[in-house]
Amino acid sequence: xxxxxxxxxxxGKTTLTQLLSKHLKMEPHFETVEDNPYLEDFYADMRxxxxxxQVYFLNNRFRQxxxxxxxxxxxxxxxxxxEDRYIFAANLxxxxxxxxxxxxxxxxxxDLMELLVSPPDLLIYLRASVPTLVKQIxxxxxEYEKNINxxxxxxxxxxxxxxxxxxxxxxxxxxxVDNLDFVNNPEDLxxxxxxxxxxxxxxx
Numbered sequence: 001x002x003x004x005x006x007x008x009x010x011x012g013k014t015t016l017t018q019l020l021s022k023h024l025k026m027e028p029h030f031e032t033v034e035d036n037p038y039l040e041d042f043y044a045d046m047r048x049x050x051x052x053x054q055v056y057f058l059n060n061r062f063r064q065x066x067x068x069x070x071x072x073x074x075x076x077x078x079x080x081x082x083e084d085r086y087i088f089a090a091n092l093x094x095x096x097x098x099x100x101x102x103x104x105x106x107x108x109x110x111d112l113m114e115l116l117v118s119p120p121d122l123l124i125y126l127r128a129s130v131p132t133l134v135k136q137i138x139x140x141x142x143e144y145e146k147n148i149n150x151x152x153x154x155x156x157x158x159x160x161x162x163x164x165x166x167x168x169x170x171x172x173x174x175x176x177v178d179n180l181d182f183v184n185n186p187e188d189l190x191x192x193x194x195x196x197x198x199x200x201x202x203x204x
Contacts, residue, residue: 001026001200002068002118004077006164007126008156009148010137012177016126016192017078019182023193024200026074029067032060043148050092051102057084058106062113069118081117082169085110087159095155119169122199127164128177130154173199 003026005013014030021028038056042049061081068075089106092098098106128136130153137148164174175192182189 001074001122002077002120003075003122003124003196003200004080004120005124005126006080006083006160007177008128008133008160009153010133010135010140011126011128012136012182013078013126015183016124017076019189020193020196021076024074024076024196026076027071028076028078029064030078031057046092046097046152050098051106054084054089054092054098054106055109057088058110058113062117065117077120080120080123081110081113082119082163083160086163087156091152091155091159095152122171122173122196123167123169124173124175124196125160125164125167126175126177127160128157130157132178133157171199171202 003020003024005017005020007013017028017030020026036053036056038049038053042053058081061079061084064077065081068077085107089098089103089110093100093103130150133153134150164172173195175195180188180192182192
């Protein structure tokens with residue numbers, strides 16, 4: 001089984017991936033953030049580094065998907081390859097932070113990769129408002145995120161909502177995290193676990 005967790009920056013994807021993997025005894029696959037050689041440069045100069053950053057993410061996500069297929073294990077994945085294309089790269093292009101030439105090159109590469117990609121059995125979307133995202137970003141205290149642009153987060157959220165509204169690649173569970181604290185509140189975590197398990201059982 002392949003479960004993927006989608007959501008904006010600061011929505012809680014990595015934390016839920018960790019918690020769910022332990023609860024369901026599934027292997028977690030995390031997004032490569034700490035070792036990303038472009039991320040800090042990107043937040044300092046988005047226009048200069050947008051294409052490099054997105055190709056790095058796309059490369060790592062595609063490699064991760066091939067590993068998932070090869071291992072044939074029960075997997076929980078932190079973020080999907082679709083978000084790279086339909087949320088982040090598209091948003092950078094629309095904001096004028098990625099040139100049309102670079103975006104077309106990136107899109108062509110994604111289209112080729114997608115031919116070899118199987119969608120997850122269950123997609124969990126963590127829906128969060130911008131104030132919630134900002135609060136959680138500040139709480140985790142990553143230095144390169146401290147000056148993240150609110151407009152950038154807002155535009156990403158709009159893209160996420162449009163993408164989820166039209167998502168048709170498989171089973172979808174939407175979890176609104178604005179009123180949940182699954183890190184510190186066991187009841188909230190139990191609520192999320194119940195929702196996920198109900199959707200998993202519906203796959204069989």
